[in-house]
Amino acid sequence: MDHSAYSETYIRSILNDVKTIAMVGASANTIRPSYFAMKYLIKKGYRVIPVNPKEAGNEILGETVYASLDDIPAAVDMVDIFRNSEAAGTLTDEAIDLGAKVVWMQLGVQNPEAAKRAEAAGLRVVMDRCPKMEYGKLSGEWGWMGGNSGRISSKRGKLMGGRAQSLSIGVKRT
Amino acid sequence: MSLDDTPRFDTLAIHAGAQPDPTTGARATPIYQTTSFVFDDVDHAASLFGLQAFGNIYTRIMNPTQSVLEERIAALEGGTAALATASGHGAQLIIFHTLLQPGDEFIAVRQLYGGSINQFNHSFKKFDWNVVWADADDISSIEKAITKKTKLIFCESIANPGGLVTDLGAISKIARRAGVPLVVDNTLATPYLCRPIEHGADIVVHSLTKFIGGHGNSMGGMIVDAGSFNWSREGRYPTLSEPCESYNGMKLHETFGGIAFAIACRVLGLRDLGPCISPMNAFLIIQGLETLSLRMKKHCKNTIKVAEHLSEHKAVSWVSYAGLRGDRHHKLAKKYCPNGAGAVFTFGLKGGYEAGVKVVSGVEMISHLANIGDVRSLIIHPSSTTHRQLSEQQQIAAGAGPDVVRLSIGLEDAADIIADLDKALAEAG
Structure with missing residues (x-):
């Protein structure tokens, strides 16, 4: 498929379908973008399992860190890649082997050949995007920081989990 | 959709x-x-x-x-x-x-x-x-x-x-x-x-x-x-x-x-x-903002009428409005502002500084004030107000010399804007 732009329907269906995300390149450093994204996605009801060989065995945000995707003992719906574009190639192949349904490459990360392999194996692929940002655009939170979500809606935003300042994209999660 | x-x-x-x-x-x-x-x-x-x-x-x-x-x-x-x-x-x-x-x-x-x-x-x-x-x-x-x-x-x-x-x-x-x-x-x-x-x-x-x-x-x-x-x-x-x-x-x-x-x-x-x-x-x-396009269309429509009228007025030495055919910025206006060249422009008075002061005092409906972009038509004589702090040389370089009057055309009926300007111009001599 064409990866120069993604439709709202495509991104929404991915963020609605996945429940467990393996985040490769997750950082314990609280000012790193991967830490931001992990913390945000957990708040939105996803289980995020951190993968980082340097932190293996430690915990980030209450989740055990694994050295590689292979080591994760749970089923993974989506692999979120916070590594460079080259490394994303090998990681995509591992995600296919793992039985993941989605490969998501972060802002600045693109590997079109790997994307083709994943799509041939039946996975959905997103490149050069951040799931935190995309979630924010769909929920309505993006505009809170003046961001242009590129969408309009006459539907009321959905508050999440009894919180005043958290909007959901609509899927019920515990 | x-x-x-x-x-x-x-x-x-x-x-x-x-x-x-x-x-x-x-x-x-x-x-x-x-x-x-x-x-x-x-x-x-x-x-x-x-x-x-x-x-x-x-x-x-x-x-x-x-x-x-x-x-x-x-x-x-x-x-x-x-x-x-x-x-x-x-x-x-x-x-x-x-x-x-x-x-x-x-x-x-x-x-x-x-x-x-x-x-x-x-x-x-x-x-x-x-x-x-x-x-x-x-x-x-x-x-x-x-x-x-x-x-x-x-x-x-x-x-x-x-x-x-x-x-x-x-x-x-x-x-x-x-x-x-x-x-x-x-x-x-x-x-x-x-x-x-x-x-x-x-x-x-x-x-x-x-x-x-x-x-x-x-x-x-x-x-x-x-x-x-x-x-x-x-x-x-x-x-x-x-x-x-x-x-x-x-x-x-x-x-x-x-x-x-x-x-x-x-x-x-x-x-x-x-x-x-x-x-x-x-x-x-x-x-x-919700009526921006409606207003801008009318602003531009009124402005071209006023600018055309002034460019033929005997008390006026020049009009600087890129929406006018023949203006030196008309080509750029067509390229960058195809929907209209805006509603703010200047014109020069043959009577110079004194005439400028008289025109802004002589209008009855148009407001003499230091703003632009209002539903109301606005007028100012920059060299005695907004550009007063600048030297005459700087004023001229900024397009605000002593003979210059600036208009911001509002959404009133264009005929009334023109009538008000005509009255003030006649009084200014």
């Missing part, structure tokens, strides 16, 4: 940024007249202060009424994000504070609003941000002004007061070659008439006080981030590329990518300098 359709301009002007309120279902944007917002819990507070979560903290940094205005202007300009401020001048202060260090230079074309000329020449000088003037009518003067210290190029899309149209494409090429962002003040055009980002601008700035608000009742400014500039490439913009001490060493460009400039302007500039917009003003400007 489907979720995947891209809304068009008039739809965005009404809907962008404004879903119904999540708690009450209010359809119009509520005025959140509050200074602060309660945190859900301690962790939520920490996430907000650490920029890890989206959300409201304090109205000096953001407010939900303001956010609607911001997303809407970002959408209309085709930017990635925007930041509203107390005024256009406040917006400019924040842009420069984010990009310049003491000792740096910037290039501004001299065809500018007199208030910007003052801000650049005097107030910014105190920060050791040094303006180098160039000429929009001689593009090579911009290229020649570039030095290693240049951090940005600044111009207006349609220049105040003369209604000149700037060759944004040519200037953006120079900015690109120099590796500096192009900042365009789009106040006179509004995104309905011109979208500078489509012509290579990296940052757009507005006084919302003018046509966007449109009713002469509220001050406001806006910064729009095009998301196109690589702030980290050469390390020349340390506020964006280097670890930020007031956020525990976070690098803003690395963290926020295509909205990093807008975020830096908010979480450093607005937070620390303080020129925030009031929620009430944001609300009133949103109301104005």
Whole structure:
């Protein structure tokens, strides 16, 4: 498929379908973008399992860190890649082997050949995007920081989990 | 329409940024007249202060009424994000504070609003941000002004007061070659008439006080981030590329990518300098924005009628309006402002300074005041008011010499505007 732009329907269906995300390149450093994204996605009801060989065995945000995707003992719906574009190639192949349904490459990360392999194996692929940002655009939170979500809606935003300042994209999660 | 359709301009002007309120279902944007917002819990507070979560903290940094205005202007300009401020001048202060260090230079074309000329020449000088003037009518003067210290190029899309149209494409090429962002003040055009980002601008700035608000009742400014500039490439913009001490060493460009400039302007500039917009003003400007295209069409239609009339009047020596066939900026107007050349222009009086003073006193319906972009028609004699602080030479260079009168044409019946001007011109002799 064409990866120069993604439709709202495509991104929404991915963020609605996945429940467990393996985040490769997750950082314990609280000012790193991967830490931001992990913390945000957990708040939105996803289980995020951190993968980082340097932190293996430690915990980030209450989740055990694994050295590689292979080591994760749970089923993974989506692999979120916070590594460079080259490394994303090998990681995509591992995600296919793992039985993941989605490969998501972060802002600045693109590997079109790997994307083709994943799509041939039946996975959905997103490149050069951040799931935190995309979630924010769909929920309505993006505009809170003046961001242009590129969408309009006459539907009321959905508050999440009894919180005043958290909007959901609509899927019920515990 | 489907979720995947891209809304068009008039739809965005009404809907962008404004879903119904999540708690009450209010359809119009509520005025959140509050200074602060309660945190859900301690962790939520920490996430907000650490920029890890989206959300409201304090109205000096953001407010939900303001956010609607911001997303809407970002959408209309085709930017990635925007930041509203107390005024256009406040917006400019924040842009420069984010990009310049003491000792740096910037290039501004001299065809500018007199208030910007003052801000650049005097107030910014105190920060050791040094303006180098160039000429929009001689593009090579911009290229020649570039030095290693240049951090940005600044111009207006349609220049105040003369209604000149700037060759944004040519200037953006120079900015690109120099590796500096192009900042365009789009106040006179509004995104309905011109979208500078489509012509290579990296940052757009507005006084919302003018046509966007449109009713002469509220001050406001806006910064729009095009998301196109690589702030980290050469390390020349340390506020964006280097670890930020007031956020525990976070690098803003690395963290926020295509909205990093807008975020830096908010979480450093607005937070620390303080020129925030009031929620009430944001609300009133949103109301104005919803009819932007309708108003701009009528503004332009009235203006061409008045400009044509004046260009044939015996007391008038010249008219500077790019919408007029034969005007030296008419070609640029057709290229950059195909929907109209705006509603602000100047004309010269054969009777000089004295006649200018008489005309602004002689009008009955048209208001003599220092603003533009109102539903009401406005008139001013710049050399005795807005441009009074400048030398006669500077006044002439800015298109505001002693014989010059500036008009901002409103939405009244064009025949009444013309009749009022005719009366004042006759009395002025």
